Amino acid sequence: MEKDHPGIVFFSGGTALAGLSGQLAKVNPECSYIITTFDSGGSSAKLRSIFDMPAVGDIRNRLISIADTSEPEKANIVKLLNTRFSPYGDKKDLTGELQHLANGTHPLMEDLSDVVRNILSNLFAVFLELSADEFDPAKACLGNIILAAGFMVHKRVLAPPIAQFSRLVRARGIVRAASLDSGHLAVRLQNGEIIAGQHLFTGKEVPPVPSPIDGMWSCSDIDDPWPRSVHASSLAMMLIKEADLIVYPMGSFYSSILASLIPKGMGQAVSRNSCPKIFIPNLGYDPELLGHDVPLQIEKLLEVLRMDNPAEIKKESVLSAVLIDSANGDYQDGLNLDVLKTLGIKILDCKLVSEKYDGLIDPDLLAPILMKLAGQKDL
Template sequence: MLLERWNKRRNHSKRDVMAKAREIRLSMGPQIVAFGGGTGLSTLLRGLKGFTRNLTAVVTVTDEGGSSGRLRQEWGVLPPGDIRNCLVALAEDDSALNRLLSFRFDRGELAGHSLGNLILLAATELAGDFRLAVEEMNNLLAIRGRVLPVTTEAVSLHGRTKENLHVKGELDISRNGMKLEQIWLEPPGATPLPDVLSVVERAEVIVLGPGSLFTSILPNLLLPAVASAIRKSPAPVVYVANLMTQPGETETFSIFDHVKWIARTTRRYPDYVLANEDQVPEAVAKRYALAGARPLYLGEEELENMRRKGINVVVGSFLALNKEKIVRHQSHNLAEAIIRITRESQERQTWKN
């Protein structure tokens, strides 16, 4: 009995030492800022949280669909869905928490709402401020990193097509992405959170995506102060290319077409582009094709075009399939590639100094 107790105490002690060592390693990790929204950003965060605690997710606030859209219309709150997904992704144990916060009601007046969205709504009502509510959730969930809305002002997406048609709102933008000539936010002059600019200033790497080009990535960059901060930053800017095109939004786009829109918005080409080389299984590709989506791979011509622009292209095994055979990024491989870029950048800075 005494030996058994001693072994238990020893095992607990070992676990405590390992946990402390992990916390020290994570606390010494690089300062990473990731911009985006939707499932793409949360997938990336799940991988990055294994390498650093110094991680900030900056999330777009233009979502108008589903539960977030309803809460925005009925309560005037900023859309909580993408922020909830990022908070869950950065939590210490995201599996149990994800089941709880992602629970979606299926009947009554709450039908379609997720519990996490309603908790963020309640926190906003109690705090009287969406930013404070998100900060409270950051602390409550003891997440590895931090989640910030890019702005707390109510903004919406607007665009103009090549046929001079004015389109408004996330849904119309996504339907007309291939035809867009111009995209902007209204009302004009919206300001980002000061904390967003601060983390960009301190960043050792800035990550854009993965996510929908016009509705997850660009809305963050359309705030002039954010675009300016990224443009001036000495940190490497990394664009994570999508795995698939999106029907209506980027159906005919190449990876370089995505990159050109980012450069047009920030007036800076990314320093790195991460692109997948794994083949999407034929049966999965056929199913996506029926919806108007196709896999995104780098062609030789666009690869050369990007190199001429000074872009470093990293091709890797970034494809994963979930249980429903939905295409997702392989979060660990993606995070490893970003950490490698960060370390190489740090080594170059050390040599310069």
């Protein structure tokens, strides 16, 4: 059956894709996002500790970025689900706010319909019952709490609460977890140091890594860096199978892009689809890319994509081209165009940067390029 819009699949996690996903949502509701679930910092760490669950913050963030807020009630729902408590709030006072949400009497619920208010208040009530006094709401995001409660209500299955959240915000696109396993990330640095826990190597909650990252894998816990496989979600692999274009976009290179690709079976699924696959390197500063020029990023990307079966998965089956802006782009450790040309990967050199986005990729320029590429069978 012919599609109304080309199916574009993005492997992403963090906020770097928020502008592009919002722009694409206006023109192509067939865009899909496969999201990493390994975050180990902030309020996600609290939820994961209490419920032994995958991280849901990046899933919530992507759903919010593609929400349709054209109707007042949808805008109010998004406002509630995107609300984050103060990191300095008193635990008793913040728990009281959660109780008001569970009773449906919180000011954030004033302009919601009875149906929506009942859905959300019931989930807040479930969360309070299951978390008891263990959860400190400081810095917690209400959308993450709703997803965590839904996860428990649906017998520790993540897809139903994601689907419910999507309906609540009228998401213009599809969001899937890369893996349903409750794993963590570990990295090895060139200086030999091993770090377990995503929040310890992203440079956001602690100082940036002192030595370049040399490899990454999944593990059971931040206290146990020993490798442990996690498996790709079957729903994510279905999206890959049906894609017209697969994109490895800008974003935190290890904790967002590669993290969404390391679940077992992901690389194999990508290799079996003959559609074009595009890598869009970061512009600007990414603490995780210390010592990584663009050719090295491609090498690391291919390493992860071929990990399922290096002997059988050829590089051309998982990566067709790299999309760059050599004239205007400032690549952190260098574009190294001469080396890039020797890798056997097609180079698509387009204008991606505008003054409006202060040296970063302009979604208004990138979105039509991707839509055009998605309509091509080969590059």
